[in-house]
Amino acid sequence: MSAAPIPSTPAHAAHAGRARALLLLLGVVWGLNWPAVKVALSGVSPWGLRSIGLGAAACTVFALGFARGRPMAVRAGRDRLHIAVAGVLNVAAFNILLTFAQLGAATSRVAIITYSMPLWAVLFARIALGERLDRVRAAGLLLGACGLAVLLAPLAEGGLPRGILFALAAALTWAAGTIYTKWARISVEPLAVAGWQLLIGALVALTGLLSFEGMPHWPHWSMVHREVLVAVAYHIVFGMALGYVLWFNIINRMPAGVASLGTLLVPVVGVTGAVLLLGERPGLSDLGGFALIFCAALCVLLPSGIPRRRRAR
Template sequence: MVGESESRPSGATLALVPLLGLLWGFNWPAVRIALDEIAPWTLRAAGMLCAGAFLVVLALLTGRSLRVSRCQWPQLIVTGLLSIAAFNILLAFAQLVAPTSRIVIVTFTMPIWAALLAAVVLGEALDRRRLLGLGLGLAGLTALGWPLIVGGGLSLGLLYALIAGVGWGAGTVLLKRFPVSAPAMTVAAWQLLLGGLCGTVGMLIFEGVPRPAPLQSATLFAFGYHVILAQALAYFIWFGVLPRLPAGAASMGTLMVPAVGVLGSMIFLGERPGLGDWLGLALVLAAAATILLPPRAVAAPQARRG
């Protein structure tokens, strides 16, 4: 049932949709800047632990239970490893060896893999809309990857990003197949803490205990942005406010992320995407919109133009 607050969201609530897209979009260049002086395992461990802890506090303040049934911990752990831990850690290493703008584009194929895996695991029908989205997504990857293959610019970072996107899709579908009987904020909190634990273990094995060292102001700002704004504030908006909105409105914030990420890479990192990058971005965005937006949200603008 759709409540009145959801059917008639306030202007302030609607304004949080593009804000979320900006927060997560500009997180891409922020992470890349932070990686210049902060090791990848350390950066991801800190980010996920802080985000998970923030959600725990937020859940307690809003009266949500943090309890998860013992029999449901296996699916919570497996899906968290796929969609949170592996996703974040792989992308940190991807950004070290490939342009951030390209990593953004490849990663955002994740709704496409989720739709494809849902057809296999959940038996969801691949209707015309989803098939169109899959076709657009594959065309986008081809437009992005073919010039790199021909020119010898294909890097391991793009493979990391692709695996991260598939992992996110797999974790999302498995959680739908084996749901956890707990609030979404609780599930996300435990998954982020699990991801932070994985990052901490990797940090101790591969990087050792971090030693305090002076950091450049740009690195400090980027790290603060990543932890406070792109993690804590963005998750607060996602779980605290956007559930009151229709799915189509909330999805628009998600669709902003890759475009803002590419723009931020140009502004803050000095990257200059080529024609294949722009074409790939346009096709991947179209694919994600086709899959993510409800049919009514896609059809409504057409009806207004008629």
């Protein structure tokens, strides 16, 4: 006999409802960050934008951790090394590559290609960790490969633009960092891991700024277009600081797998925002590739191992 379902209490239903509302808000906030970054890059350098944005996000996460009384220090040398490597891959390389990708390609295309991240993570997990592929995930990889082929084939005739290559590289570094973190099994408070990784990302971006551009010389605010100021403010306050606060509130309210599945709203909002706010017009190959990659990500993010019903004897 199957166990009777546990009745949902009003408090539990309200808790789950708030989590879903926060997840919807996060999808909108992070989705609109795509066109905001594109506009901001017309007046701020890539290195400068990432230095400010990642620095603000790191300060916000540390402040949140201290306010909640969480241990934010990392004492073990092993954990420090693993957090540093994951921070370079998951935060620094990912965000910096995405910034340069948006300079060399349409925001909608960059968003679509970037969200092939879960597919690469599944593939890397199979190679590096020996994780088995079930039929749904195998179908997801096939759909993802078809989606990338549909999207990239028209662009490959004259050679893939640098922006597309940067977007692919960003997706690969995120997947590599995710699998590395899973392999390392870091036993540290999650907020501390996120805070230190964001700080590492900010320091890498600042190092790039000083190495390639020298000491920053901020232009007078009167010389910067109003749209650029609004976009930079949105990126710092909403896209980075508020976004990460929302994310960790969501993680505390629902399983990480369900939360990750909910972030599929981000590329939908990002592509829509690029069309409405930036005037981009994705072609049929873009839309076809987006549909296939979206379905593929859905396949690999769906929870596996759902128990089958026992046959009645």
